[in-house]
Amino acid sequence: MFGRLMPTEGKFFTLFNQHADLCIKGCQEMVALMKDFDDLEIRVHAIEGIEKQADKITHECIDLLHRTFITPIDRDDIHQLITRMDDILDLLEDAGQTISLYDIQHVTPEAKRLAELCLACAEKVAAAVGLLHSMNNSKEIMKICEEIDRLESDADHVMRAAMSKLFRDEPDVRNLIKLKAIYEILETVTDRCEDVANIIEGIVLENA
Numbered sequence: 001m002f003g004r005l006m007p008t009e010g011k012f013f014t015l016f017n018q019h020a021d022l023c024i025k026g027c028q029e030m031v032a033l034m035k036d037f038d039d040l041e042i043r044v045h046a047i048e049g050i051e052k053q054a055d056k057i058t059h060e061c062i063d064l065l066h067r068t069f070i071t072p073i074d075r076d077d078i079h080q081l082i083t084r085m086d087d088i089l090d091l092l093e094d095a096g097q098t099i100s101l102y103d104i105q106h107v108t109p110e111a112k113r114l115a116e117l118c119l120a121c122a123e124k125v126a127a128a129v130g131l132l133h134s135m136n137n138s139k140e141i142m143k144i145c146e147e148i149d150r151l152e153s154d155a156d157h158v159m160r161a162a163m164s165k166l167f168r169d170e171p172d173v174r175n176l177i178k179l180k181a182i183y184e185i186l187e188t189v190t191d192r193c194e195d196v197a198n199i200i201e202g203i204v205l206e207n208a
Helices: 009-035 037-067 075-101 109-131 135-169 173-207
Strands: none
Touching (some): 009 037, 009 109, 037 075, 075 109, 109 173
C-alpha cells in the first residue's frame, strides 16, 4: 500500500539502515578501545568520525522528511527513530572523549562488559531496522525488540554490580569518579537502544 502512495519511501529505510550500521561500527570501536588502550586516540578519533557521518545521515533524513508529503510511516515516528539512533553515537563519542580527557589508564571488566552489551544492542537495533520496510516481518521485529529489552536489563545488572564494587573497593576517589562516569555513559547507550526498540514496537503496532 505504501509503495503505491509514495515511490520514494525506500529512501527513509535506506537512511535508517545506513545509520544503524554506523552505530554498530561505533560500538565495535568502543569494544576495541576497551581491550587495548595503546590505540586510544586512534579509536576515539574513529568514533568521532563515525558520529559525524551519522549526523549527516540524520540531517539528510530530517531534510527528506520536511520535503516529503506522504511518508511510509508516521512522520513523528521517523523523526524520533532517527534522532534516538543518533543519540547512541553521540553517547559513544562522549564515552570516548571522557576516557581520553580523564586520562583513564585502565578500565574494569565491568566497563568492558558494558561496551560489549552496547555492541550487542546496536547489532539488534540494526537487525530490527533492517526488517522495518515490510510489516510482514512484524513478528520477527517484535522478537528482536524483546531481545534488546533483555540486553538493556543485563546492562542494568552489570551497572549496579559495577557501582557496588566501585564504591566498595576503589580507594582512589578521582579514579572512582572517572569510572563512574564511564559506566553511566555506556549504560545509557543501552537505554537509548531500548528507546529505539520501543519506537520500532510502536511503529509495528500502528502499521501491522
